[in-house]
Amino acid sequence: MKKAIVAVALISWGAFAAADGSERTPTERINAFRTAQAFDCRNVSCKKLSSCAEACFKLLQCGQSVRDGDNDGIPCENLCSRRC
Known part of the structure; x- marks a missing residue:
């Protein structure tokens, strides 16, 4: 069978x-x-992220508003220079 x-x-x-x-x-x-x-939704610091794309994923898809501490729409400013 x-x-x-x-x-x-x-x-x-x-x-x-x-x-x-x-x-x-x-x-x-x-x-x-x-x-x-x-990417996944584990909560790790911006220093441990590998790219701006990953920071944007965590901000937008995972709802981790801590990625954008100053609420300007730019997550992990050590990685990103513009809004997602």
């Missing part, structure tokens, strides 16, 4: 749509998926 394996992937709409509602290119969709897979 043969067994079938079924895999289900849950991907957020953000991986397919850009912020302005337009559809993303295949490369942009892959990069959004990779970003979602590369």
Whole structure:
């Protein structure tokens, strides 16, 4: 008897749509998926983060407002020079 394996992937709409509602290119969709897979919501200091993208992920996706201590929209100013 043969067994079938079924895999289900849950991907957020953000991986397919850009912020302005337009559809993303295949490369942009892959990069959004990779970003979602590369970072997690562990609470670590800005000094231990590897990039501005990771700081933005923690601020926006994880809700870690501590990443933006002065509330100017720029997380971990040692890594980022502009808003996410």
